Amino acid sequence: MALAMQYPDYVTPLLHQLFQGIIASPPTDLNGILQREAIYCALGRCAGRMKGTINLDEWLPVLESEARNTNSEYRLLKRRIAWLLGKWHHDDSRSLAVHVKVWEVLLAVLTDRSAGSDSAVRLAAVIALRDCVENNDFDIESFHPFLEQFLANLYPVISESETVESKRRVFKTMNSIVGAAGPRIVPLLQPIAAPLPALWTEADAEYLLKQEILIFVKDLVEASKEHSVVLHPLVVMLIQEGMSPGARAQLDIDSLGLWEAAIRNCPSLQPIPGQQSLLDLVPPLVETLGSDMDAQANSNHLLESYYLIDCPLILQLCSQQLLAAYATAHQQALPTSIKDLTESLELLIQLSGSALAWAESIHSSGLFASLLKYALASK
Numbered sequence: 001m002a003l004a005m006q007y008p009d010y011v012t013p014l015l016h017q018l019f020q021g022i023i024a025s026p027p028t029d030l031n032g033i034l035q036r037e038a039i040y041c042a043l044g045r046c047a048g049r050m051k052g053t054i055n056l057d058e059w060l061p062v063l064e065s066e067a068r069n070t071n072s073e074y075r076l077l078k079r080r081i082a083w084l085l086g087k088w089h090h091d092d093s094r095s096l097a098v099h100v101k102v103w104e105v106l107l108a109v110l111t112d113r114s115a116g117s118d119s120a121v122r123l124a125a126v127i128a129l130r131d132c133v134e135n136n137d138f139d140i141e142s143f144h145p146f147l148e149q150f151l152a153n154l155y156p157v158i159s160e161s162e163t164v165e166s167k168r169r170v171f172k173t174m175n176s177i178v179g180a181a182g183p184r185i186v187p188l189l190q191p192i193a194a195p196l197p198a199l200w201t202e203a204d205a206e207y208l209l210k211q212e213i214l215i216f217v218k219d220l221v222e223a224s225k226e227h228s229v230v231l232h233p234l235v236v237m238l239i240q241e242g243m244s245p246g247a248r249a250q251l252d253i254d255s256l257g258l259w260e261a262a263i264r265n266c267p268s269l270q271p272i273p274g275q276q277s278l279l280d281l282v283p284p285l286v287e288t289l290g291s292d293m294d295a296q297a298n299s300n301h302l303l304e305s306y307y308l309i310d311c312p313l314i315l316q317l318c319s320q321q322l323l324a325a326y327a328t329a330h331q332q333a334l335p336t337s338i339k340d341l342t343e344s345l346e347l348l349i350q351l352s353g354s355a356l357a358w359a360e361s362i363h364s365s366g367l368f369a370s371l372l373k374y375a376l377a378s379k
Contacts, residue, residue: 015042016053023062033077040080044087056088060101067105070114078117079124082109086131099142102132107146111153119160123169126157130173133180140180147181148188155195164209171212178219186227189220193234200238207250214238214254218261226267235262236276240284256298263305269313279317282306286318290325293332300329300344307344311351319361327367330374338374345371 018039027033043054063081066074089102109117110125129150132138154170161167178185185192196213203209217238221228228235235258241247242255262278271277282303289299303322306314314322330341345367352358362368 037080044084047087070116072115074116078121082124082128086128089132103146133176185223218258221261225265233276269310286325290328312353315357323361324365327365
């Protein structure tokens with residue numbers, strides 16, 4: 001690549017000549033495959049300079065034929081083809097047919113289970129797919145017909161990957177796809193989410209992998225917006241386990257991120273019979289507000305989000321416990337935190353709908369006395 005930048009007048013024609021010398025006929029032995037792989041590597045690294053010289057539209061049929069070859073010696077070449085497409089596909093001026101062909105070739109490499117492929121080849125396709133999707137010239141319209149197939153075939157790559165880093169790479173590709181697809185992901189939410197509980201359980205103490213799962217579900221929620229209610233049973237399970245004492249130190253940030261995304265995109269807190277809902281997370285959240293000063297700010301922020309959706313329902317569920325938790329938090333809070341707690345209580349009272357929802361509890365919990373004492377002492 002450095003030579004191509006310093007001596008373009010020499011290197012570009014040389015690479016084009018080498019390309020023309022091998023492209024006409026397929027390799028017949030391992031030496032031919034290795035030579036072709038080396039030239040493809042050079043073309044990929046010099047993609048920016050070679051795109052005006054070599055036409056990908058005419059090259060794609062050759063790449064597709066090689067990608068579908070079941071010869072075991074083609075595995076190295078297939079990895080290079082996947083990588084190459086990730087480097088060469090960045091051009092919004094290409095026709096729809098060319099974009100479609102690129103997805104077909106990548107899908108063929110990703111799903112190949114013949115002797116001509118292995119887990120490393122499929123992982124190369126995963127990485128190349130992410131390179132294509134994250135590019136500014138990514139065409140979602142050409143990709144949409146392949147959306148379900150790609151997502152369905154990424155899960156087997158996670159299962160066969162032997163390292164946590166490889167599994168994380170697959171999840172990062174899935175995150176990129178979901179982010180690019182946006183609301184188009186809605187019809188696929190349930191089949192996409194179905195394998196996640198098992199993957200979460202299998203991850204056990206691999207917290208880096210669990211972080212990726214939390215981030216992926218958060219991206220699903222944000223992409224599907226109000227339709228994410230179908231994910232709430234999964235979301236509740238992940239948050240409960242992510243915020244458990246044994247995992248909290250490693251997973252609290254991503255668990256809170258998922259929790260905030262779920263509330264922000266929740267149209268209603270009314271539970272669906274027989275199904276867990278975000279309302280199930282309120283009692284432990286209230287308990288945390290009154291017992292954990294380190295988590296007080298996050299607990300308070302989350303409760304405010306619940307109030308904005310349906311404050312009367314929250315008070316109906318646990319007004320006594322909630323205001324008792326505020327009383328405990330207010331008595332233990334640092335001066336800098338009291339202002340936030342007071343503003344949160346103001347929001348609760350404004351959105352409660354009726355003083356009857358909180359009047360008795362604010363007195364019996366000792367919160368009113370605590371607020372009055374603080375106000376008098378502040379004069």
